[in-house]
Amino acid sequence: MSLFEAGLTMRATPWSVLQSLSHATRPATRLPIALWKRTFSSSACLQLRTSELADTSLKSIKVDPDRLWDTIHSTAKWTEPKSSPSIKEDIRTAGLSRLTLGKEDRQARDWFVQTTESLGCKTYVDQIGNIFAIRPGLNSDDNGRVPATFAGSHLDSQPSGGRFDGVLGVAAGVEMLRVLNDNWIETEGPVGVVNWTNEEGAKYPISMMGSGVWAGRVSLEDAWNLKSVHPVSEVTTVKQELESIGYLGSIPASHKNGVRIGAHFELHLEQGPKLEVARQAIGVVEGVQAYKWFTVTIKGRESHAGTTDFANRADALYSAATFITMVREVARSLGGLASVGMLAVSPSSVNTVPGEVRLSLDIRHPSDKALNEMLKTIQGICRQIESNAENTSGGRTHLTRITIDMKEDFASNAVKFSPEAIRCVEQSATDLLGEATKFQRMTSGAGHDSVCTSMHCPTAMIFIPCKDGISHNPSEWCEKEDCAIGANVLLHSVLRMDRLRKERGEFE
Amino acid sequence: MSLFEAGLTMRATPWSVLQSLSHATRPATRLPIALWKRTFSSSACLQLRTSELADTSLKSIKVDPDRLWDTIHSTAKWTEPKSSPSIKEDIRTAGLSRLTLGKEDRQARDWFVQTTESLGCKTYVDQIGNIFAIRPGLNSDDNGRVPATFAGSHLDSQPSGGRFDGVLGVAAGVEMLRVLNDNWIETEGPVGVVNWTNEEGAKYPISMMGSGVWAGRVSLEDAWNLKSVHPVSEVTTVKQELESIGYLGSIPASHKNGVRIGAHFELHLEQGPKLEVARQAIGVVEGVQAYKWFTVTIKGRESHAGTTDFANRADALYSAATFITMVREVARSLGGLASVGMLAVSPSSVNTVPGEVRLSLDIRHPSDKALNEMLKTIQGICRQIESNAENTSGGRTHLTRITIDMKEDFASNAVKFSPEAIRCVEQSATDLLGEATKFQRMTSGAGHDSVCTSMHCPTAMIFIPCKDGISHNPSEWCEKEDCAIGANVLLHSVLRMDRLRKERGEFE
Known part of the structure; x- marks a missing residue:
């Protein structure tokens, strides 16, 4: 059950109220797709449509830096207990230890499902545990036949990782949902947030595993049969752990016959020092080397x-x-x-x-x-x-x-992101930062889930500065302001892509 | 009991017969020192005195290459059993594994004591297990008051060592005793062979340990209390193992009040490739870097x-x-x-x-x-x-x-060997090899027991070529002919030094 199923009720209820409803208490009335699709767009409330948003009004739609910051750090509470008796409380050094498919990953996943559903999304879990949260647009259906424009990244971490790697992208996606709701914005097509399984490859040694299976570059069987290397185990496999934490979905993990993606944007910390050294706020990522x-x-x-x-x-x-x-x-x-x-x-x-x-x-x-x-x-x-x-x-x-x-x-191989997706990011950065000296085009040095999505849909990435270029380390750090700038660029990129897709007739 | 104690009997018995007598069957009659000292030199048998040996006659006194070769390889039978079920029989690759103070080292020590005693020596074991075998000369006493001219090295090996490192020097010392006996040679002062304890430092991690204690550069207590590192043990110490294999002697391990040394010569394989590359037979070692x-x-x-x-x-x-x-x-x-x-x-x-x-x-x-x-x-x-x-x-x-x-x-620190000891080696090499192009003066790159003896007595070393410069490895190899040349230089160096010491009045 999801908010989708609550169609008419939803339209009569302010978003803020809806947000406070728990998964369990939301009404379960199921309506025919055609009906609530129409209802969604014909509500009496004042609503903005993406296609009606001029660049100037777009510019005024911004994330809440504090709320985003809280999201990032509150999700860090699901972290493996440190062996030290006193858990470090300093968020600047505490880092994050949330290996994929463990108890802590399940907690983070539960939070993601509950939060996105409470924000009006329907969630889909595929066979490799990727979670797609989709917020309907003016042109949506309940079966994903109209692919959403996604913000995506991952909630798993390195064994001794930082609080931003992956988490930032998902948290900014959730913040995007909140901003859309706060501003009563209806997108042309559906938009969504995706949490990819095992991007790190730290516990099960294939990185970008979930998006790799989705993209067809890793076979589902190979991924399912991977054995834990952290700790080393001859017994525990991906499939078993997916099952045991309740995230072995039934939807095919496939770009073809699973959840399709219209476009994919990923906000990430740079993990290198270039932006910090250049004193620039945004990296417009053109591809991966x-x-x-x-x-x-x-x-x-x-x-x-x-x-x-x-x-x-x-x-x-x-x-x-x-x-x-x-x-x-x-x-x-x-x-x-x-x-x-x-x-x-x-x-x-x-x-x-x-x-x-x-x-x-x-x-x-x-x-x-x-x-x-x-x-x-x-x-x-x-x-x-x-x-x-x-x-x-x-x-x-x-x-x-x-x-x-x-x-x-x-x-x-080298990955070149789609020119139009890159343009969405660059235009957003230009509008938000005012001048081109505040950002640079760059190539990602590391692999990301966007490498896999780019094989099948327009994809681009947004980098923000990373203190001293340090990542995969508890001292990994981004400034609150930079996170907000990045999340704004993400939000605007998604909206621009939604507009672009409308213009290209993708929703007809 | 030693051959010394058999004084008169010994003189009446050919050396070859004496050699066949076992430790147990030799007669036990003890004679006053003065008596058998005189007796030893006044035997009716034809005897050569070192001081009477002209360089030309010296040149004709040579080791038996086959006998020396047999000694080297027969001592290799006391080696730790390989973990592999089939022990390699090829002596070119079998190597030697005889860590200090183990069962195999005890067997090698027993052989050394038994063999040198059967060749007319008295043996002395000091508190750190160094074994000194002394063959009386014309001017000897039973208490080591006249220090002998020694050939010395060690019988212990690296865990996976070669058959020549150390063993060559001891075997050549034993061969020296045999040649002296075969040729009825009486030296002016006593000569001897010393087997130093734990030169390698592989099991107890101080190399040149026995000679170091003797020289006063390692304290007896420190050496006794060393714990095994191969295998690592918090229990087994040098002193315990010396006791358990029966080689914790009572004589002080000291150049001052233990067994004194008049001069020390050590034959060793080069452990580097210089001689082989230069196609030279002998390295006259001037010191250690x-x-x-x-x-x-x-x-x-x-x-x-x-x-x-x-x-x-x-x-x-x-x-x-x-x-x-x-x-x-x-x-x-x-x-x-x-x-x-x-x-x-x-x-x-x-x-x-x-x-x-x-x-x-x-x-x-x-x-x-x-x-x-x-x-x-x-x-x-x-x-x-x-x-x-x-x-x-x-x-x-x-x-x-x-x-x-x-x-x-x-x-x-750098060690410079004694000029007169070096000269003995160099003159021997010149006489034996005919031309100076066949040998070179060199500095030892590695430490040896001679570093310690050189602190208290004239010392020099003799190097022979080592195949490919490889040592501390089962494939360590020296040619039979080179071993014999080295042993001849060792023998002649000892005799020259004996002559020199006589000339200098050391035996008066």
Whole structure:
């Protein structure tokens, strides 16, 4: 049952009253779709239609910064209890620990369903636990045949994560619903908020899992059968946990025959320092860069650190150090990124020249082509290091031989968001901030659920500054004002897209 | 009871027969020192006195390569059983696993005592388990008042060690005793073979432990109280294990009031590739280089590898890579060595720029002064890396700040061996090899028991080539011929030193 089902009653009741109704007490009268659709738009109350909103009036419709802030931090109460006896109360450092599909995630999900339903939405849970809350528009039906324009993100967190990553986007979506209600705004098509399952991939190791299944890039079976890695378990699977927390829905998790999406906007903290350093309020995200992950194995020869002169060493760690410095130079010169985050040395003894090093390599570039060029150059560097190994001319190459092997573990192509969705964000930012110097177009360095939605609908993202660029950490922080600016851009982007979709005849 | 006690009988019995007598069956008649000392030199048998040996006749006295080879490999039977069901029989790859003071070490010690006693030695075990086997000379007493000229090394090994490290020096000492007996040679002073306890420091973590206690650089209490680290145990101590294997002697472990040493020669495999590369048979070791060990902690800032551009990173691993490459360049330019053998990255995630790296640094130089100069330059490099951290000029230094801290863990000063002991080795090498191109003077990169003996008596070392410079590894290998050349140089060095000590009136 949802507010949809309360059709006529709803129209006679102020939103503020409706908001206070609990899930259980709302009336259950079911009306034919055609009827309450018409009723919804023909209410006697003064209502604004999106298509009637000029840019100037749009500009005056804004989120409530305090209410948004409260939403963000009140949802943080569902967090795993710290092992320390005294839970930190300082919201600037307390962070968030809400692994997907745990008890705390269920609490956050329950809140999301209850809140969005109380704000006039109908909620849908699909087979992978994605929750779609849809607020009807002037042109809606109850079966999702008219796809909604969504604001979306995720409520799960890293094991020791921050309070904004994902949560900000969902909370701003909820705030959007409130602002629409406060202002008696009726959108042309339905709008909604979506909470994607397991974006982090921290407990079940596929990130963007829920949106990935929805988009068809991850199979439902694969996702269902994932086993917990945090804690490691051979028993607990995604499907079991979905079932046990009551979020194994029956709707297909599919862009084709599940809940369809008309457009998707995601507000997120940047997770990097660019906006903060540039003192800009908004990043208009044009896409997500391509990236590849490798395991690099460098083999040399163990030898005694005191008795082996440099000319007779095959020092795997020295070669690794050379690799690390050279690879960064390549990335810098080609406008990409390269990072070595993991490195293990063998045999790991203070007076033994390492015989083997394994390291991880993460390379990124906004362009697939440039990424492949980077990769080629890096492979060239490997050959160069191998042939530069000292003393190879002396016929004793077995003493100084270095070999480098790169194994690709993961690849994600570059994503370009839809130009019209980007334009909605950029126009909103321009209108709200007044001048173009307050924002920049940028490419997301990290993956987000929007990567998956962009495969099937117009998608764009909005970034806000992130203190010191720190994320996935309890000290992750955004300023209240920045959250509000971001939520305003999100709200306006959704409304502009709704208008655009109307203009394009999508609701006819 | 020892052969000393069999005085007169011994003189009447050919050495070959004596060698076949077991410890238990040898006669027990005790004679006054003065008597058997005289008797020993006045036997009717044809005997050579060291002082009567001209260089030309010395040259013809040589070890038996096959017998030496057999000794080396037969002692390898006391090795810890491999976990694999089939023990490798190939001596080229089987290696040796004989941690100090274990059952296998006891077996090797028993063999050493029994063999040296059967070869005419009296054995002494001191409080730290060092075993001194002394063969009387023309000028000997039974109380060690005349210090012997020793060949010495160790029978313990690394957990997964080679068959030559230490064993070669002891086996060559035993072979020396056999050659002296075969040739009816009487030395002027006593000569001996010493098996030092726990040279490796693998099970009880002080290397050169037995010789260190003897030399007074490690206290007996400290050594006794060491706890096993292989396997880790809070219970098993050196003293307990010495007692349990029957090698807790009563003689003070002291160069002052224990067994005194007139001179010490140690034959060892090089453990590096220099001789092999230079195709030389002998290294005349002049000393041991100075070295220092450090723990280096590099702190930066964790950040997202996809979202943090280079200008805003404080990448601890990139700084470590720069450190590793720069430090090697410093060492190379100053004629020393620098090695990073251990490195740990935190937080160790493929898409997180590392916030902290800890690494070990081992620096070495034959000169203490030059080592300190190296250290100063390296400290300068640390400051340089700290100040080179990007973007520090932008007033946002907290984003890109790198700090490097170096903590000294261990230091060992340079050791210069005694010129006359070196000369004994060099003259022996010259005489035996014919030309000076067949050997080189060198500095030992690693520590050896000779470092400790050199503090109190003329000491020198002899190196032989080591296949591929590999040591502390089952594939450690020396050729039979090289072992024999090394043993000959050892034998002749001891005899030359004996002659020299006689000339200097040390036995009067």
